Amino acid sequence: MATLTFKNRRGELVEVPTVAATRVKNEFGQILEQAAHTGAVAITRHDTTKAVLLSVAEFESLVSARSRTLGVLTNEFDEMLERMQTEESRKGMKAAFNASPAQLGRSAVKGARGNSRAKAIPSRRSARKAPAKAAPARRNPR
Numbered sequence: 001m002a003t004l005t006f007k008n009r010r011g012e013l014v015e016v017p018t019v020a021a022t023r024v025k026n027e028f029g030q031i032l033e034q035a036a037h038t039g040a041v042a043i044t045r046h047d048t049t050k051a052v053l054l055s056v057a058e059f060e061s062l063v064s065a066r067s068r069t070l071g072v073l074t075n076e077f078d079e080m081l082e083r084m085q086t087e088e089s090r091k092g093m094k095a096a097f098n099a100s101p102a103q104l105g106r107s108a109v110k111g112a113r114g115n116s117r118a119k120a121i122p123s124r125r126s127a128r129k130a131p132a133k134a135a136p137a138r139r140n141p142r
Helices: 021-026 028-038 056-084 087-098 101-113 124-128
Strands: 005-007 013-015 018-020 040-045 048-054
Touching (some): 018 021, 021 028, 021 040, 028 040, 048 056
Antiparallel strands (some): 005 013, 040 048
16 A cells, blocks of 8 residues: 655655544444544545544645635736737737737747747838739629
């Protein structure tokens, strides 16, 4: 059976003691005290870990770590959204939506090659250099 380890609330990597389910059933009070003292106890049945009994301190540490992570992600999202609301970003998105398929293709190739000096969407001046499509020939009905 593999030994379970975890980082406790103090950041230390500790081994989790294992206890057979039958012993937990017969000596629950003692196992509960062991979990409260060590932080966690793994409960096994037929040499397979089935559950982990955590102390309140370890449980609260896990819950608070999770909620802080959500708060950090929320702040990062808000900051990213704020950066995207600039005039430069608006102009870039307008250029992207107004770009021809050929311009988008060239930009994608430049981006894939890692050309950091190239603009993502070519300016209108460079777009004029692209050959214009010839107008269909008109037949003169006589």
